[in-house]
Amino acid sequence: MVQLETLPDSGEVQNYVGGSWHTPESDEGRDVINPATTERLAHVSFSSEHDIDRAVETATEAFEDWSARPVEDRIQPLFELKQLLEEHQNELAEIVAQEHGKTVDEAAGEIRRGIENVEVACGIPTMMQGGTLLNAAPEIDESAVRKPLGVFTAITPFNFPAMIPLWFLPYAVATGNSFILKPSEQDPLVAQRMFELIDQAGFPDGVVQLVNGGVDTVNSLLDHDEIVGASFVGSTPVAKTIYERAAQNGKRVQAQGGAKNHIIVTETADLDFAAEKTVGSAFACAGERCLANDVVVVEDSVYDEFVEKVVDTAKAQTVGYGLEDETDIGALISAEHEQRVREIIETGLEEGADLLLDGRDVTVDGYEDGNFLGPTLFGDVEPEMTISQEEIFGPVLGLMAVESVDDAINVLNRSDFGNAASLFTGKGADARKFRHQTDIGNLGVNAGTAAPMAFFHFGGRKESFFGDLHAQGEDMIHFYTDKTIYIERWPDA
Ligand code: NAD
Numbered sequence: 001m002v003q004l005e006t007l008p009d010s011g012e013v014q015n016y017v018g019g020s021w022h023t024p025e026s027d028e029g030r031d032v033i034n035p036a037t038t039e040r041l042a043h044v045s046f047s048s049e050h051d052i053d054r055a056v057e058t059a060t061e062a063f064e065d066w067s068a069r070p071v072e073d074r075i076q077p078l079f080e081l082k083q084l085l086e087e088h089q090n091e092l093a094e095i096v097a098q099e100h101g102k103t104v105d106e107a108a109g110e111i112r113r114g115i116e117n118v119e120v121a122c123g124i125p126t127m128m129q130g131g132t133l134l135n136a137a138p139e140i141d142e143s144a145v146r147k148p149l150g151v152f153t154a155i156t157p158f159n160f161p162a163m164i165p166l167w168f169l170p171y172a173v174a175t176g177n178s179f180i181l182k183p184s185e186q187d188p189l190v191a192q193r194m195f196e197l198i199d200q201a202g203f204p205d206g207v208v209q210l211v212n213g214g215v216d217t218v219n220s221l222l223d224h225d226e227i228v229g230a231s232f233v234g235s236t237p238v239a240k241t242i243y244e245r246a247a248q249n250g251k252r253v254q255a256q257g258g259a260k261n262h263i264i265v266t267e268t269a270d271l272d273f274a275a276e277k278t279v280g281s282a283f284a285c286a287g288e289r290c291l292a293n294d295v296v297v298v299e300d301s302v303y304d305e306f307v308e309k310v311v312d313t314a315k316a317q318t319v320g321y322g323l324e325d326e327t328d329i330g331a332l333i334s335a336e337h338e339q340r341v342r343e344i345i346e347t348g349l350e351e352g353a354d355l356l357l358d359g360r361d362v363t364v365d366g367y368e369d370g371n372f373l374g375p376t377l378f379g380d381v382e383p384e385m386t387i388s389q390e391e392i393f394g395p396v397l398g399l400m401a402v403e404s405v406d407d408a409i410n411v412l413n414r415s416d417f418g419n420a421a422s423l424f425t426g427k428g429a430d431a432r433k434f435r436h437q438t439d440i441g442n443l444g445v446n447a448g449t450a451a452p453m454a455f456f457h458f459g460g461r462k463e464s465f466f467g468d469l470h471a472q473g474e475d476m477i478h479f480y481t482d483k484t485i486y487i488e489r490w491p492d493a
Pocket residue numbers: 155156157158159160182183184185213214215218219233234235236238239241256257258259289290391393419458460464
């Protein structure tokens with residue numbers, strides 16, 4: 001049972017606006033369910049247009065004073081927040097495990113990754129500097145200075161409910177903006193707990209706010225005149241809609257979408273290492289990661305040997321409740337999503353892939369109604385099959401044989417998505433080809449999951465990303481500021 005100080009007995013998830021807690025007003029809403037136990041954890045009512053107006057108004061007022069404060073003052077609450085997140089890391093991880101279904105270790109990892117972004121944003125006094133050129137023209141010095149812009153929002157997905165809000169929030173406020181988070185309605189409790197910590201961190205009221213809701217709430221944010229920019233992370237169809245709507249309304253926007261990620265295994269790779277990393281990449285967080293690799297393209301000279309190793313490693317994975325120590329693969333977010341993944345497995349069978357390991361019959365003692373699927377492996381996968389092309393977002397991995405590394409790169413380049421890919425090889429020339437000839441945002445060589453540290457941006461191309469400036473790192477400074485040119489002439493009269 002998740003217990004939060006600010007969650008009332010009614011279990012109504014709260015907004016945090018103007019430094020205090022409020023129940024969202026609209027009649028629309030949904031229950032928050034533990035996907036392993038099916039226990040109802042809370043209820044989230046969606047924010048109405050009026051709720052959004054109030055949040056934006058408060059954020060707009062707060063911006064005036066906050067943006068004028070010395071940058072050193074603006075980062076003090078972030079140092080405090082880093083400390084608080086670290087002190088409460090285990091508790092936050094347990095909340096994520098309960099409302100999302102992933103294991104506590106995976107959840108602790110995502111919180112660590114989130115904290116990294118707070119740390120990077122504490123370097124804003126250096127990162128936000130502009131540039132000056134003396135004697136740009138006779139008696140003229142010229143500078144470009146970075147300025148914050150106003151109220152920003154971020155709309156985030158269910159799969160990393162603690163980390164993804166922190167891809168944005170610390171940078172938005174460190175640069176002097178105010179910020180409104182709209183987390184996923186499927187697992188909003190960890191955001192509420194993080195906002196309890198934000199409340200203690202010492203931000204002035206109105207600088208950082210939380211609003212809960214669904215589609216209408218998002219549209220109210222995107223249509224609001226006083227919001228200057230929006231960040232989105234979620235599925236591709238929604239990312240496209242958000243990108244278009246925000247741009248039409250004249251806002252800055254960055255929208256990260258879904259993915260279909262591949263691993264290439266060449267004949268010179270360390271096959272044991274590659275098999276271990278492949279299984280980790282495909283099945284961590286039950287495959288519900290935008291960086292999960294769910295197709296492996298293998299040079300045919302080592303295909304059979306590699307398949308055997310992957311099957312053995314995958315079979316050893318334990319499916320269970322994320323709060324229990326022995327669990328490797330936790331529950332999927334919802335019964336609807338589990339059903340969707342089951343349908344994709346059926347499609348794989350109908351399209352002729354060879355089912356090497358079937359996770360559909362898994363049951364977890366004590367949690368028989370939970371949304372569980374075991375690791376599922378398909379061999380003899382072809383590039384045109386649905387399981388090769390569509391994002392699955394579940395514990396399903398396909399293996400495909402190709403004649404050469406060139407053929408493997410062709411398979412990757414035929415994908416509509418460009419989020420991530422990994423290559424396992426012992427040959428530098430393969431790695432070079434992989435780097436030069438693919439159009440993908442995050443590449444890993446002999447690394448299973450190409451997840452960038454917070455001081456780098458999070459890549460993404462093609463249908464995986466709409467915009468130009470990405471989440472995390474220096475891109476965020478550019479997204480959250482604009483440059484003013486300042487030209488000075490002081491003749492020595
Ligand atoms: P989703 O698109 O269903 O929802 C994401 C957010 O958008 C939620 O806050 C939701 O309330 C809101 N939303 C949903 N439908 C909407 C609509 N029609 N109009 C406006 N807002 C809407 O995504 P999800 O299921 O929560 O997350 C999983 C997806 O996110 C996967 O496709 C995954 O690949 C992607 N993802 C991408 C990245 C990345 O960096 N590219 C990272 C994590 C997750």
